[in-house]
Protein backbone atom coordinates (compact mmCIF):
# COMPACT_ATOMS: atom_id res chain seq x y z
CA UNK A 1 0.00 0.00 0.00
CA UNK A 2 2.80 2.41 0.90
CA UNK A 3 4.62 1.65 -2.36
CA UNK A 4 1.44 2.25 -4.39
CA UNK A 5 1.00 5.57 -2.55
CA UNK A 6 4.60 6.60 -3.29
CA UNK A 7 4.08 5.80 -6.98
CA UNK A 8 0.94 7.93 -7.00
CA UNK A 9 2.78 10.84 -5.35
CA UNK A 10 5.60 10.58 -7.94
CA UNK A 11 3.03 10.63 -10.75
CA UNK A 12 1.11 13.66 -9.45
CA UNK A 13 4.31 15.56 -8.57
CA UNK A 14 5.78 14.95 -12.03
CA UNK A 15 2.67 16.25 -13.80
CA UNK A 16 2.43 19.29 -11.48
CA UNK A 17 6.14 20.01 -11.99
CA UNK A 18 5.63 20.00 -15.72
CA UNK A 19 2.60 22.32 -15.49
CA UNK A 20 4.29 24.80 -13.17
CA UNK A 21 7.89 24.43 -14.32
CA UNK A 22 10.06 27.54 -14.17
CA UNK A 23 12.04 26.19 -17.14
CA UNK A 24 10.28 26.53 -20.41
CA UNK A 25 11.15 27.58 -23.94
CA UNK A 26 12.47 31.13 -24.36
CA UNK A 27 10.06 33.53 -26.13
CA UNK A 28 10.28 32.73 -29.82
CA UNK A 29 11.95 35.23 -32.18
CA UNK A 30 11.48 33.51 -35.54
CA UNK A 31 8.61 32.18 -37.62
CA UNK A 32 9.25 28.58 -36.58
CA UNK A 33 6.15 28.22 -34.41
CA UNK A 34 5.66 24.88 -36.18
CA UNK A 35 8.77 23.64 -34.36
CA UNK A 36 7.17 24.66 -31.04
CA UNK A 37 3.99 22.81 -32.03
CA UNK A 38 5.93 19.60 -32.68
CA UNK A 39 7.77 20.00 -29.36
CA UNK A 40 4.46 20.42 -27.52
CA UNK A 41 2.96 17.44 -29.34
CA UNK A 42 5.98 15.37 -28.26
CA UNK A 43 5.37 16.48 -24.66
CA UNK A 44 1.71 15.43 -24.87
CA UNK A 45 2.39 12.02 -26.42
CA UNK A 46 5.32 11.13 -24.15
CA UNK A 47 3.48 12.66 -21.15
CA UNK A 48 0.39 10.52 -21.81
CA UNK A 49 2.56 7.42 -22.12
CA UNK A 50 4.36 8.33 -18.87
CA UNK A 51 1.08 8.83 -16.97
CA UNK A 52 -0.39 5.59 -18.37
CA UNK A 53 2.66 3.47 -17.52
CA UNK A 54 3.18 4.88 -14.00
CA UNK A 55 -0.54 4.71 -13.18
CA UNK A 56 -0.66 1.11 -14.41
CA UNK A 57 2.38 0.29 -12.27
CA UNK A 58 0.73 1.80 -9.17
CA UNK A 59 -2.55 0.01 -9.86
CA UNK A 60 -0.76 -3.35 -10.27
CA UNK A 61 1.12 -2.89 -6.99
CA UNK A 62 -2.18 -2.16 -5.23
CA UNK A 63 -4.43 -4.67 -7.02
CA UNK A 64 -2.05 -7.65 -6.87
CA UNK A 65 -0.65 -7.03 -3.41
CA UNK A 66 0.21 -10.05 -1.31
CA UNK A 67 -2.67 -12.15 -0.04
CA UNK A 68 -2.54 -15.64 1.54
CA UNK A 69 -5.62 -16.79 -0.37
CA UNK A 70 -4.67 -15.64 -3.91
CA UNK A 71 -2.81 -17.73 -6.46
CA UNK A 72 -1.13 -16.17 -9.50
CA UNK A 73 -2.52 -17.02 -12.97
CA UNK A 74 -0.19 -18.26 -15.62
CA UNK A 75 -1.05 -16.21 -18.72
CA UNK A 76 1.96 -15.98 -21.03
CA UNK A 77 0.08 -14.54 -24.04
CA UNK A 78 -2.89 -12.33 -24.74
CA UNK A 79 -3.67 -11.72 -28.42
CA UNK A 80 -6.21 -9.02 -27.61
CA UNK A 81 -3.85 -7.09 -25.36
CA UNK A 82 -1.03 -7.28 -27.93
CA UNK A 83 -3.36 -5.94 -30.63
CA UNK A 84 -4.44 -2.98 -28.47
CA UNK A 85 -0.89 -2.17 -27.41
CA UNK A 86 0.35 -2.50 -31.00
CA UNK A 87 -2.29 -0.06 -32.28
CA UNK A 88 -1.77 2.46 -29.45
CA UNK A 89 2.03 2.38 -29.87
CA UNK A 90 1.73 2.83 -33.63
CA UNK A 91 -0.55 5.87 -33.22
CA UNK A 92 1.83 7.37 -30.64
CA UNK A 93 4.92 6.86 -32.83
CA UNK A 94 3.16 8.32 -35.90
CA UNK A 95 2.23 11.44 -33.90
CA UNK A 96 5.84 11.72 -32.69
CA UNK A 97 7.46 11.37 -36.11
CA UNK A 98 5.13 12.50 -38.91
CA UNK A 99 4.77 16.22 -38.00
CA UNK A 100 8.56 16.49 -37.69
CA UNK A 101 8.98 15.31 -41.28
CA UNK A 102 6.66 18.06 -42.53
CA UNK A 103 8.42 20.75 -40.46
CA UNK A 104 11.88 19.51 -41.46
CA UNK A 105 10.88 19.64 -45.11
CA UNK A 106 10.04 23.34 -44.85
CA UNK A 107 13.09 24.02 -42.63
CA UNK A 108 15.47 23.01 -45.45
CA UNK A 109 13.57 24.61 -48.34
CA UNK A 110 14.33 28.35 -48.20
CA UNK A 111 12.21 30.75 -50.25
CA UNK A 112 13.79 32.05 -53.46
CA UNK A 113 14.16 35.59 -52.07
CA UNK A 114 16.09 34.52 -48.97
CA UNK A 115 19.34 36.39 -48.31
CA UNK A 116 22.42 34.29 -47.66
CA UNK A 117 24.86 34.28 -44.81
CA UNK A 118 27.57 31.76 -44.17
CA UNK A 119 28.51 30.73 -40.66
CA UNK A 120 31.87 29.06 -40.16
CA UNK A 121 32.79 27.32 -36.94
CA UNK A 122 36.36 26.93 -35.80
CA UNK A 123 37.52 25.89 -32.35
CA UNK A 124 36.18 28.02 -30.59
CA UNK A 125 34.96 30.94 -32.60
CA UNK A 126 32.29 31.95 -35.06
CA UNK A 127 33.07 33.58 -38.40
CA UNK A 128 30.46 35.02 -40.73
CA UNK A 129 30.60 35.71 -44.45
CA UNK A 130 28.06 37.76 -46.34
CA UNK A 131 27.77 38.47 -50.05
CA UNK A 132 28.17 42.07 -51.20
CA UNK A 133 25.02 43.96 -52.18
CA UNK A 134 23.44 41.99 -55.03
CA UNK A 135 26.40 39.61 -55.11
CA UNK A 136 26.88 35.96 -54.30
CA UNK A 137 29.11 34.06 -51.91
CA UNK A 138 32.30 32.84 -53.56
CA UNK A 139 33.15 29.21 -53.22
CA UNK A 140 35.35 28.03 -50.39
CA UNK A 141 37.59 25.07 -49.83
CA UNK A 142 39.76 23.88 -46.97
CA UNK A 143 42.76 23.94 -49.39
CA UNK A 144 42.69 27.74 -49.32
CA UNK A 145 42.78 28.06 -45.55
CA UNK A 146 45.74 30.16 -44.39
CA UNK A 147 46.32 32.58 -41.54
CA UNK A 148 45.22 35.41 -43.85
CA UNK A 149 42.26 33.47 -45.24
CA UNK A 150 40.90 31.56 -42.25
CA UNK A 151 37.65 30.67 -44.02
CA UNK A 152 39.33 29.13 -47.05
CA UNK A 153 37.49 31.45 -49.44
CA UNK A 154 38.49 30.70 -53.04
CA UNK A 155 40.40 33.83 -54.14
CA UNK A 156 40.05 32.86 -57.83
CA UNK A 157 36.26 32.89 -57.70
CA UNK A 158 35.10 36.35 -58.90
CA UNK A 159 32.16 36.10 -56.50
CA UNK A 160 34.57 36.03 -53.54
CA UNK A 161 35.90 39.53 -54.05
CA UNK A 162 33.04 41.52 -52.59
CA UNK A 163 32.31 39.03 -49.79
CA UNK A 164 32.24 40.55 -46.35
CA UNK A 165 34.07 38.69 -43.61
CA UNK A 166 33.12 39.12 -39.97
CA UNK A 167 35.86 37.68 -37.84
CA UNK A 168 34.73 37.15 -34.29
CA UNK A 169 32.34 40.15 -34.13
CA UNK A 170 28.56 40.11 -33.89
CA UNK A 171 26.33 38.81 -36.64
CA UNK A 172 23.51 41.11 -37.70
CA UNK A 173 20.33 40.11 -39.53
CA UNK A 174 17.38 42.07 -40.86
CA UNK A 175 14.09 41.66 -39.04
CA UNK A 176 11.24 40.04 -41.04
CA UNK A 177 13.53 39.06 -43.93
CA UNK A 178 14.11 35.38 -44.67
CA UNK A 179 17.74 34.30 -44.59
CA UNK A 180 19.39 31.08 -45.64
CA UNK A 181 22.01 30.09 -43.10
CA UNK A 182 24.88 28.13 -44.68
CA UNK A 183 27.03 26.23 -42.24
CA UNK A 184 30.63 25.06 -42.50
CA UNK A 185 33.33 23.96 -40.11
CA UNK A 186 37.05 24.03 -40.67
CA UNK A 187 38.04 21.63 -37.93
CA UNK A 188 35.62 19.46 -35.96
CA UNK A 189 31.85 19.05 -35.75
CA UNK A 190 30.14 22.11 -34.30
CA UNK A 191 26.45 22.95 -34.08
CA UNK A 192 25.00 26.38 -34.72
CA UNK A 193 22.15 27.02 -32.28
CA UNK A 194 20.00 30.05 -31.48
CA UNK A 195 17.41 28.98 -28.90
CA UNK A 196 15.00 31.87 -29.66
CA UNK A 197 14.94 30.84 -33.33
CA UNK A 198 14.20 27.20 -32.42
CA UNK A 199 16.86 26.56 -35.03
CA UNK A 200 20.03 24.54 -34.89
CA UNK A 201 22.08 22.39 -37.19
CA UNK A 202 25.35 20.48 -37.24
CA UNK A 203 28.35 22.01 -39.00
CA UNK A 204 30.43 19.28 -40.58
CA UNK A 205 34.00 19.67 -41.77
CA UNK A 206 34.13 19.02 -45.52
CA UNK A 207 30.47 19.68 -46.27
CA UNK A 208 27.96 22.48 -46.17
CA UNK A 209 24.67 22.21 -44.32
CA UNK A 210 21.93 24.82 -44.26
CA UNK A 211 18.51 25.87 -43.03
CA UNK A 212 16.53 29.07 -43.29
CA UNK A 213 14.79 31.36 -40.85
CA UNK A 214 12.90 34.63 -40.72
CA UNK A 215 13.72 36.62 -37.55
CA UNK A 216 10.46 38.12 -36.28
CA UNK A 217 11.59 40.56 -33.62
CA UNK A 218 14.54 42.84 -33.10
CA UNK A 219 16.90 42.23 -30.24
CA UNK A 220 20.14 40.59 -29.22
CA UNK A 221 20.31 36.82 -29.03
CA UNK A 222 22.99 34.37 -28.03
CA UNK A 223 24.56 31.99 -30.53
CA UNK A 224 25.66 28.74 -28.94
CA UNK A 225 27.66 25.78 -30.12
CA UNK A 226 25.46 22.78 -29.36
CA UNK A 227 27.91 19.99 -30.20
CA UNK A 228 30.75 19.20 -27.83
CA UNK A 229 33.80 20.33 -29.81
CA UNK A 230 36.73 20.28 -27.39
CA UNK A 231 37.88 21.95 -24.20
CA UNK A 232 36.78 25.45 -25.30
CA UNK A 233 33.25 24.32 -26.20
CA UNK A 234 31.47 26.16 -23.32
CA UNK A 235 33.08 29.43 -24.48
CA UNK A 236 32.02 29.04 -28.11
CA UNK A 237 29.38 31.73 -27.95
CA UNK A 238 28.42 34.49 -30.31
CA UNK A 239 26.01 37.38 -30.50
CA UNK A 240 23.27 37.83 -33.03
CA UNK A 241 21.64 41.22 -33.46
CA UNK A 242 18.32 41.36 -35.28
CA UNK A 243 17.59 44.91 -36.39
CA UNK A 244 15.75 47.20 -38.79
CA UNK A 245 16.91 47.66 -42.39
CA UNK A 246 18.40 51.09 -41.59
CA UNK A 247 20.50 49.79 -38.68
CA UNK A 248 21.53 46.79 -40.74
CA UNK A 249 22.78 48.99 -43.59
CA UNK A 250 24.91 50.94 -41.11
CA UNK A 251 26.44 47.74 -39.80
CA UNK A 252 27.08 46.22 -43.22
CA UNK A 253 28.88 49.39 -44.36
CA UNK A 254 31.46 48.84 -41.62
CA UNK A 255 32.31 45.26 -42.57
CA UNK A 256 35.55 44.27 -44.16
CA UNK A 257 35.70 42.95 -47.71
CA UNK A 258 37.53 39.73 -48.45
CA UNK A 259 39.81 41.42 -50.99
CA UNK A 260 40.65 44.31 -48.68
CA UNK A 261 41.36 41.90 -45.86
CA UNK A 262 43.82 39.94 -48.01
CA UNK A 263 45.52 42.86 -49.69
CA UNK A 264 46.01 44.47 -46.34
CA UNK A 265 47.82 41.44 -45.02
CA UNK A 266 49.32 39.54 -47.90
CA UNK A 267 48.22 36.93 -50.33
CA UNK A 268 45.46 38.20 -52.53
CA UNK A 269 47.54 40.78 -54.41
CA UNK A 270 50.44 38.34 -54.60
CA UNK A 271 48.37 35.57 -56.21
CA UNK A 272 48.92 34.84 -59.89
CA UNK A 273 46.39 36.65 -62.08
CA UNK A 274 45.00 33.41 -63.44
CA UNK A 275 44.87 30.32 -61.34
CA UNK A 276 43.85 26.78 -62.12
CA UNK A 277 41.25 27.01 -59.39
CA UNK A 278 38.34 28.08 -61.53
Ligand SMILES: [Cu+2]
Nearest residue numbers: 190225229236
Ligand atom coordinates in the same frame (compact mmCIF):
# COMPACT_ATOMS: atom_id res chain seq x y z
CU1 LIG B 1 31.81 24.15 -31.34
